[in-house]
Amino acid sequence: MQTIFVENFDVKQIAESGQCFRWHQLEDENAYSVVAFGKYLEIRQQKIDNKTAISLSCTEEEFESVWRKYLDLDTDYKKIAALIDKTDSFLLNAYTENDGIRILQQQPWEMLITFLIAQNINILRAQAIIERMCEKYGRKFQDENTGKWFYTFPEPTAMESVSCTDMRALGVGYRDSRLINAAKICSTPVVDMNAMRDIPSDTARLILTNIYGVGAKVAECVSLFGLHNLESYPVDTWVQKIEEHYGEGFLQHTYGEYVGVMQQYLFAYSRKHGLPV
DNA sequence: CGCCAGGATACCC
């Protein structure tokens, strides 16, 4: 087990931020199970000597090789938040309430499938669909540290030959053929999702939006949460309304390479409290 | 019952 002390990190805020669909609450509200990169992790948050302590169920080796990067612990969020315009009370409040959100570095393939599923349905239902998908097409493992059983996120090759009927049985509706097509593309060397981390983000956007069913919103989500391009800016129905408040393009113009982080603060805040007046 | 959900597409003019 690893215990770390880190600022700008809140498990509940991250779990509810709408970027991760496989964080599940455990026995209390500050404990979650996570499955990512084929591994299982339990995260617990508590106060020790008035400091926030995060305990992780993994070994030090696994923390260094997987979870440190996944949890984006090497990015300085204080520095990013310092860019916030001090006269913008809405964004300041959004940050104050959600200053524990980090942009997780998740697998691009998983983000592609996740946000193809999540289009036009609510987050809760998307989570349920993804869990069913993992149980059916993922692999079952037992975590060495906790003894818990878990299902990995399916590989592209595990989904490429699934029939539309079987895919639809998961509850994905009309998205069935889009998911199968994405799996086929990613099963071949034509599209290497992991290699997209190393190419210009605009090139990645172009490749992504050329995939059937991937529009601007899904592409931005894959770019932000899967490629860690923090200048990515997913505009969903909530952010659309936030845009109306600020004026179109204002946030992107003002916060440039970090607008994706601001977007997460605003998304979380407006979902909880409603839109700016 | 109708409306909405981290939308995208095909088709219209």
Add this chain to the structure above:
DNA sequence: GGGTATCATGGC
């Protein structure tokens, strides 16, 4: 180029 009907499905 900009509008819009349509696409499944579950929760409210």
